[in-house]
Amino acid sequence: MKKILYIFFMFGVLGFSQESEDGKTNKKDLQTSKNLTWEGNKDIAENDFINAEANYRRAISKSTDNPAASYNLGNAYYNKETYSEAFGRFKQAGELASTKEEKHQAYHNMGNVFMKRKEYEKAVEAYKEALRNDSTDEETRYNLALAKELLKKQQDEEQKNDENKDDQNQEDKEDKNEDKKDEGDKEKDDKGEQKEDENKDKGDEGDKGDEKPEENKEGDGDKKEEEKKQPNEGDKPQEQQPRPNQLSPQQVQNLLEAMQNEEKKVQEKIDAQKVKGIKTKMKKIGNVIGN
Template identity: 60%
Template sequence: MKNIIFLISFLLVVPAIAQMGETQQEDEKAVKTSKNLTWEANEDLQENEFVSAEAKYRRAIDKSKTNVAAPYNLGNAYYERDSYLEAFGRFKEAGENAASKAEKHRAYHNMGNVFMKNKEYQKAVEAYKEALRNDPTDEETRYNLALAKEMLKKQQQEQPENQDKEDQQDKKEEENQDKEEQDGGDQQDNNDQQDENKGDKQDGEDGDQGEQEKEENKEGDGEEKQEKKEPQQSNQQQPRPNQLSPQQIENLLEAMQNEEKKVQEKMDAKKVKGVPLKNKKDW
């Protein structure tokens, strides 16, 4: 029974060992390819072929994470071109994947240099300290650390003055803003008052205009009534169809007087001659 269990265990272990051997062989091949690409990229940098060198460094990094020379050298290439953000990322990558203290020392030393360029002196001090932990004998790192501490001290001394200036500037801006808001409010009040006065004036003008229109309408109505009344009076002065005119009345009276005169003459003649004579025709 024990022999059967041992045999099964052995059969399970042998494929695993074979797989580990193949993986190790592939890793060694990848590392070798990565190092060759790094060497070619270094040659391209010597010829000022940065684009080609950058592409090969990236391929070398993808091939193997253990080849920290690829990200470290690419970081140096970025640093020389003042691309400090990209340089810091590659130095950090190299420091995290470094297997030896020497590699970590170089990576953190250069990260400190990037912080110094960006005037981030507190971070530079921490980076140089980490570099010295991995190589306490490096005098260049020690010098940079001392310089970073001095610059940090000077920065901290200047901060209160800068803070006071910033506070004064903020206070001045706030006062100016308050003044602008107040001026804007006063201007708005003036505009509102002007609009109100304008409205009152307009109402007054509209009222006067309305009164004037009423007066004009009243006068117009009076004139219209007068015009209507005048034709009625003129109609009263004109003769009606069944009424005699003054001239006709005068003619009629004259005719009556003449007739009356004739009658009187006939009466007088009758008194003288007796029986009146008949006319040839009746009157």
């Protein structure tokens, strides 16, 4: 990128000059403007931006025939990275310039401002205008080639972003349509389920109507069944009769009494033998209920 140059004015010899519309130049005001521009250049060399800015502004206000004051003030703003102010001053210098060299320098630096802003398309046009006024400047030609390359890269990225944006929009549209389809299917299913529930309710109501006589019928049947289970007076169970070959309770009682009497007799015999001192064998007699 071309180095920004300051135009120094010493004793009013160096710098830009321009005649007024009537062919006459206010030499006194122009000389004062050039002197103030020189003071501003001196302040810049001493890194005194505040005084330099003040002197350049005073020089511009003194004469519109001194484009160097605008140009050098633009350089001061550029170095401070105040690019909007710098561009305004370079544009002013280009409009006041009376020679091709002056215009070339102004448009070259306007191109530099556009490069800083990444406005590559505008930078290309500014460098082209600079080359129209001086086609031999290799630095301007280099900057033009660089601006074109960066512009192409920028356009490719924008195109890619646009394509991605279109793809995203298409995906969003498809997702939206899919959501609508799902909502429609869900609504359809809900309606179908609701209809089935209604039919089921109607069927249940019909079943309830059928159940009523069934319940009555069932109640009557249960009642009759209970009545069947209850015995009649004539159906009362009779006393259980003994089965063949089975002793009656009375017979058993009589047998027990007979056995007890027999056992008593035996015991009396044993006691009598003990008295005589004769040992006898005892035969155990059990209670017999039947053969």
